[in-house]
Amino acid sequence: MFKFFVIPGHDRRLIPEGRLSGPMPWVIAIMIFLTVLTAAAGLAMTRAMSDVSDELSSRATVQIIEANPQVRNRQADMVAARLRTLPLVEEVRVLPPEEIDALIEPWLGTQDLADDIPLPALIDVKLARVATDAEYQSLRSMLQSIAPGARVEPSSGYIAPVISLVRSFQWIAFGLVGLLALATGAAVILSARSALNTHTETIAVVHLLGGTDQQISRLFQRRIALDALLGGLIGLAGGAVIIWLISGQLSAIGSGLVQSVGLDWWSWLIIAVIPILGMFLAMVTAKLTVTGALKKIL
């Protein structure tokens, strides 16, 4: 498949190769740059969604709603103790009042309102696995027998709309990658046709001297594949710099969901492969375009 890369120099001179001299490498560079950014966004969202979903789908929050603080604290301790005995539960943590104050601080400020507002006691529960609806229902019934005001809220419920939104963005990103691949293919077709038109006379001569379609198309494949690879590497370098800068900014934000938006090593590997895929796409498109055009002549 890659035999065209080892075409002897004298054959290469038949169709002159001007590195970076035409628009083709730069068009490919822009396409690959956009593809790298879009793919990075899609992959980062996939990772973030996966991390957040895995983390939250096996977590639940138990609220003890009771106006009397002493009763509330006692019920919270009893509920926590009961939870620790369950095989479904892996970890139980009763949130201290300071942490609850910190949670409501963005809405109520730093004033000490805990005495005036009956805040529920919160128990963070990490489950051994993702619980079913029936298991949550059973857990609610059991805990309400200890604390009538107990509510069990699966954490996945809070994040579901966000996950749905992120999933939409993710599909949009991968859709855009597909559209960019189509646009790249279209650019290669135009470039191959333009090169064919430029070298019509040379092709006709080689053809009449007994050159096969394969011999002729290899010349164009090599030229276009090298243009695509060169453009792809430029696009990848530009895209990688932007991703690196954005990653730095996201790390600085330090917020839970945003912080999990990042690329792991296999995401980087996929991104690094994009120029190769671009070259492969260009090579196949060029071959189909050139052989299609050659078949129209005898």
Added chain:
Amino acid sequence: MDEIVRFDNVGLRYGAGAETLADLNFTLYPGSFYFLTGASGAGKTSLLKLLYLSQRPSRGVIRLFGEDAVTMPRERLPGFRRRIGVVFQDFRLVPHLSAFDNIALPLRVAGVREKDLETPVTEMLEWVGLGDRASARPATLSGGEQQRVAIARAVIGRPEILVADEPTGNVDPEMAIRLLQLFEALNTLGTTIVVATHDIHLLSKIPGAQMMRLEKGMLADPTGSLRHPPLPHDQTQ
């Protein structure tokens, strides 16, 4: 004698117009020399295009090297084209290749190794008097020099048939005779030569040559010689 080319009721029409070539019936034999003459527009170049497989006829049967060239699958045509040398009227040299590379082109297309083509190409350049212009590009060559490169490219692969369209049109009489001698030498080695020309003086230079005359797309064959094997070249001298 085996036939190398046979035309039976061949006609050629471009688009919806009248037939450019009509009712061509002739046979070419291996090792023979043919001159194709006729007024401008008589269809000489069209007939040569049919011979060097650049065009399929609109009707009739063409047998080339014993096979039907009209219905031959396209994939097999390159192999047949490599057995035919062509000198185009407009030379059709590759402008960005040197004289050496232009002449070496048929050998490279045929897959000859680089070390095996240096000697024959250099010898051919010497033969056509361009030994010192090996690295010159066509644009820097005169019309006559370009024509000699075109001829050298056509004969370098020792084709079984050589088809030449006005091969001496741009060279001086002395060079014209030298080129004809080259054709004749190839002919004595067994190559069938078909030369389309306006130059009636050339016809007398090859005594054993047959003449094909086209008139308004039809072949005038006053002697009927094209229907019968010509005498071997050496018996005509």
